[in-house]
């Protein structure tokens with residue numbers, strides 16, 4: 001993929017002091033895209049075609065339904081079902097043809113027909129668009145870390161990224177920036193993340209100690225939210 005620099009949102013994410021700038025950006029994108037598909041623009045023919053072909057994953061269908069425009073979601077779902085029925089008609093013919101045959105070639109063709117159906121079920125327009133934009137954001141993060149001293153200092157002072165986004169950040173950097181920049185970025189990224197994990201680990205220890213009746217030190221605000229903070233650091237945005 002050809003990556004694009006998106007400096008403004010990435011700076012905003014860092015300035016928001018979110019636990020993970022990529023989670024912050026993913027949340028924002030998700031709500032933008034969900035609003036887009038339940039808004040008026042989805043009635044335009046070219047958007048309709050993509051909605052009919054691809055559809056949405058369970059999470060994004062649910063978020064669209066929760067967004068409030070029930071009529072919009074019903075129209076979009078109705079036309080999606082029309083094109084789905086046509087495709088299922090084709091699937092049925094294909095599977096029926098294979099049902100009466102035997103042998104390894106048939107088994108392979110059968111598996112590939114089912115895989116095609118499964119991959120259609122997994123497809124989601126919101127997930128696809130988010131993945132594309134998130135790659136640009138991760139690229140921008142890695143590029144700015146190498147190129148801009150002010151950004152580098154701000155990122156060094158941050159919590160880094162969550163563990164869920166760590167391989168993603170590395171994958172995009174490996175695919176998009178020079179080996180020299182990459183090496184420095186990986187070293188910094190892992191140090192920042194480890195420093196944050198160390199601090200969360202120490203807070204977890206202190207939190208647990210407060211449950212010892214001999215411990216008279218007060219429970220602070222920082223300690224009180226350490227468990228959700230730890231879960232969020234480990235799993236990213238979806239579970240918290």
Ligand SMILES: [Zn+2]
Pocket residue numbers: 020021022023024161162163164165236237
């Ligand atoms: Zn994250």
Ligand SMILES: [Zn+2]
Pocket residue numbers: 056057058059060124125126127128
């Ligand atoms: Zn999705």
